[in-house]
Amino acid sequence: MKWKMLLSASSLSQHFRSLLRSCSVTSSLHPGKQLHAAATVSGLLSFPNYFLLNALLHLYASCSSLPYAHYLFDQIPQSHKDTVDYTTFIKCLSRQGYPQKALNLFAEMRQRGLSIDGVSMVCVLNACARLGDVKVGEQCHAGVVKIGLLKCVRVCNALMDMYVKCGGLVGEVKKVFDEMEDPSVVSWTVVLEGVVKWEGVENGRVLFDRMPERNEVAWTVMLVGYVGNGLTKEAFMLLQQMVFSCGFGLNYVTLSSVLSACAQSGDVSMGRWVHGYGLKMMGWDMDVMVGTSLVDMYAKCGRIDAALAVFNNTSRRNVVTWNAILGGLAMHGKGKAVVDMFPCMVEEVKPDAMTFMALLSACSHSGLVEKGLQFFKELESVYGIRPEIEHYGCMVDLLGRAGQLEEAEAVVRKMPIPPNEFVLGSLIGSCYTHGKLQLGERIMTELVHMDPLNTEYHILLSNMYVLSGKVDEANSFRQILKKRGIKKVPGMSSIYVDGKLHQFSAGDKSHSQTAEIYIMLNDMIRRLRFSGYVPNTSSQVLFGCSGRDDCTEEALEEVEQVLFSHSEKLALSFGLISTVSGSPLYIFKNLRICQDCHSAMKIASDIYNREIVVRDRYRFHSFKQGSCSCSDYW
């Protein structure tokens, strides 16, 4: 009788495990939880059943439910945890954003003398890839060789992926690949990603065409490569081939990957196509990641109204979606909208650390000092979020921009984490804006220790010396910069016209329409001057003129010429001659827009009757009828 009961219990357990497996495969958390409850009630879990526990652990890991997975992992007695249990939880930690914890757990597993198999090695290599830790990755490589796992295709794939993600050691990737007896389509795809990322999209295409077989991932990698490099036409051609000739459907991972690339490169035409595709296939009930990527894409492409429309129509929203829209509004200087929307967010989802970055930067960009201080206070006391260095950075920025330099410095001195170069960099920026030379000098000393090769801060301080009449100090600074050979990151501006990205550097003459662009530029400067534009040479005197130390009239003229051929103005001139009159222009700049270009854009938006949207490294400026959305508050 007892034997019969045991037998039925064992078959019941098998039944449960097979049901749990199907929940894991489909990431069905709710039915899985019900099974968990049923297993508990039936008494199956009241005596040790390690396979069932592992199936439950796997369920929660597959459903990205870290707290439950952690609970299950702890439920398994230490003496009975085997390689499979560890592997399941290591993968879960790595995927949920804790790759370091995953590696720590692997170390624990090894200390306990448990064997390493191909599967656990794949998971550990994956954690190294996510962490970007090539050192541990190389140790694993040695382990792979030692255990004889090089014949295992998936291990090799994970190994190559680790080298791709950890700084692009494409040589290592190819070495592993060449030794493989029978590389799979995944192996080829990993190499493809490495080549696209580190050897350029053209080289990637050569490899793509040579691949014996291509899956949707390979197509996605290639697409993202094109979009990320501004090659919209090529991307559309590839997409057409993928969907219409080869019959691939686009899944949600492909859609969000492509959208993320669109957001980065500012390619709204491809972004819109993906939006249309998503609507046709899924309607508004689309995947939460796709919806979020859409919101982010529209916001980062300067279409904040479209971002809001998508946000309001999406039926699935999580904290990331909210963060995307609040961050987008913040970048567009719509601080009040952010403050007004926050209470609605709290009703719907729990805000996280990232939310407060968006909130504080919104206050910072809109000069809402009181509101920002209040948010910062509530961050810990109401929402239980421990402030991170980025939050302190936002506070320093908020107070500094508003001219409250003493308060900003007090934040730096009192913060429990040592300030990094971004925090101090923001402070020195505010010192420049508000002419606080002495504080600037002090901060500079600290910054030089932290980041001796940074040019931006050196230039800022040197400019401050000039503005306060200390030309000698400025000159000595310039000498230091010259001696050390510190080079400025070149400013680049780009603009999409007819699905093609056109890039300009300062004084660029490489564009095929250079002659027309410069004719337009000269005409524009003339009209700008006529409307009251005065070149702002004050901050350029120092580093603009190619190493001249004098400030004669000719030097000044030279400085003006440098100003006029700033990359933003070239992109604007090109945009004006190559688009329909009255249509808005969207320009992307890799650094902060300069003061002079900012004034020029304001007037240009009026005299040419165009909306000009400029995305710089930090935020958006929308110029319309002579004024800017930032209200000149940077």
Next chain:
DNA sequence: GGCTCCCGTT
């Protein structure tokens, strides 16, 4: 007996 690789939102 189970745990696995490539593209994935702020």
